[in-house]
Amino acid sequence: MLLVDAPPGGPRPPARTWCFWEEPGGGYDSVLTAGWDRLRVHGGDGRPVLARIAPLRYKMLRSPDFERLVAARLATAPWIRRVEASVTEVRDDAGGALVRGTTAAGGAAAWRTRWAFDSRPPSALPRARTTLLQHFRGWFVRAGTPVFDPAVADLMDFRTPQPPHGLSFGYVLPLDDRTALVEYTEFSPAVLDDAGYEAALRHYTRDVLGLPQLRILSTEQGVIPMTDGRFPRRAGASVFRIGAAGGATRPATGYTFAAVQRQAAGVAAALAAGRDPVPARLPGPRAGDGRRAAAGAGHRPGGRRRLLHPAVRPCPGRAAAALPGRP
Numbered sequence: 345m346l347l348v349d350a351p352p353g354g355p356r357p358p359a360r361t362w363c364f365w366e367e368p369g370g371g372y373d374s375v376l377t378a379g380w381d382r383l384r385v386h387g388g389d390g391r392p393v394l395a396r397i398a399p400l401r402y403k404m405l406r407s408p409d410f411e412r413l414v415a416a417r418l419a420t421a422p423w424i425r426r427v428e429a430s431v432t433e434v435r436d437d438a439g440g441a442l443v444r445g446t447t448a449a450g451g452a453a454a455w456r457t458r459w460a461f462d463s464r465p466p467s468a469l470p471r472a473r474t475t476l477l478q479h480f481r482g483w484f485v486r487a488g489t490p491v492f493d494p495a496v497a498d499l500m501d502f503r504t505p506q507p508p509h510g511l512s513f514g515y516v517l518p519l520d521d522r523t524a525l526v527e528y529t530e531f532s533p534a535v536l537d538d539a540g541y542e543a544a545l546r547h548y549t550r551d552v553l554g555l556p557q558l559r560i561l562s563t564e565q566g567v568i569p570m571t572d573g574r575f576p577r578r579a580g581a582s583v584f585r586i587g588a589a590g591g592a593t594r595p596a597t598g599y600t601f602a603a604v605q606r607q608a609a610g611v612a613a614a615l616a617a618g619r620d621p622v623p624a625r626l627p628g629p630r631a632g633d634g635r636r637a638a639a640g641a642g643h644r645p646g647g648r649r650r651l652l653h654p655a656v657r658p659c660p661g662r663a664a665a666a667l668p669g670r671p
């Protein structure tokens with residue numbers, strides 16, 4: 345098995361922070377940065393709703409820790425070879441697939457395989473009725489005094505000023521009583537410029553949260569398309585798209601990480617069983633709900649926050665059932 349990943353720089357994404365829902369005892373628990381059993385949501389009216397989410401936990405995993413763990417596991421599997429190259433083409437070839445790329449040293453490379461699984465971001469989004477962007481910037485911050493409650497994650501805080509189309513919210517994921525990841529997120533048609541994100545985060549941390557002066561340790565940002573279009577998972581007889589490129593993003597929430605893990609496990613199981621390894625689509629009804637919610641967030645300004653606010657309710661059983669992105 346050959347794993348081709350882009351060399352540092354170029355198409356390789358910068359370090360990211362993934363959060364996802366899972367019961368304790370998951371495969372990445374040993375390298376999590378943090379985890380929470382209690383979540384809080386603030387409505388636009390400022391009313392907080394706090395919920396315990398047992399038996400689940402909301403887990404934070406940083407991509408460098410994930411990559412180190414996976415690299416160590418792969419190093420014990422002699423049938424897996426790793427190569428650094430920028431892939432330029434993946435297509436069907438006689439009896440299998442052909443993958444072409446450029447190595448870090450600039451040389452051309454090509455590999456023939458029985459199956460190819462392509463996780464490169466698609467060059468275009470699928471045709472859709474609704475496409476919103478979930479775009480966000482976050483700061484890892486450090487305060488001089490204890491200001492955060494590390495037992496509670498503020499998941500969606502709608503006390504942010506709302507954009508004319510779509511919605512916005514802040515969130516606070518504390519690592520200890522002085523350190524947290526604080527983010528400003530919009531679901532809207534277009535990204536903000538640099539000054540827009542900075543102003544939104546300053547307003548959220550200072551005016552909404554009332555935090556004292558903060559030291560910004562690092563910044564991360566991203567754009568996740570939220571669309572009711574369908575991503576084709578099969579690109580040829582032997583070529584499949586996987587991950588976000590294969591439709592693993594939940595349309596209403598942007599959560600992708602847990603679905604990617606499940607999709608990859610399904611592919612591995614199919615290969616082991618000698619079946620065609622077609623990556624699974626997101627479970628039907630939830631994906632459908634998500635597509636309707638994405639459409640609602642885009643088109644129904646009055647109801648948009650209600651679409652997300654019920655995600656966490658005081659009743660734990662219902663909260664667990666309604667959590668966005670739950671595996």
Ligand SMILES: Cc1cc2nc3c(=O)[nH]c(=O)nc-3n(C[C@H](O)[C@H](O)[C@H](O)COP(=O)(O)OP(=O)(O)OC[C@H]3O[C@@H](n4cnc5c(N)ncnc54)[C@H](O)[C@@H]3O)c2cc1C
Pocket residue numbers: 348349350355356357360361362363364429430431432463464465564565566567568586587588589598599600601602604669
């Ligand atoms: C900043 C940020 C934060 C996010 N947070 C969350 C979160 O909290 N929870 C969540 O569920 N989702 C989150 N997401 C969504 C995120 O897209 C997915 O969680 C996840 O990274 C998607 O996995 P993937 O494998 O499909 O794509 P990626 O993680 O983007 O992986 C693609 C891989 O393909 C490689 N690659 C790309 N192009 C080439 C090329 N030409 N040649 C060779 N290799 C190539 C890259 O190096 C990379 O290894 C976040 C996204 C961003 C950007």
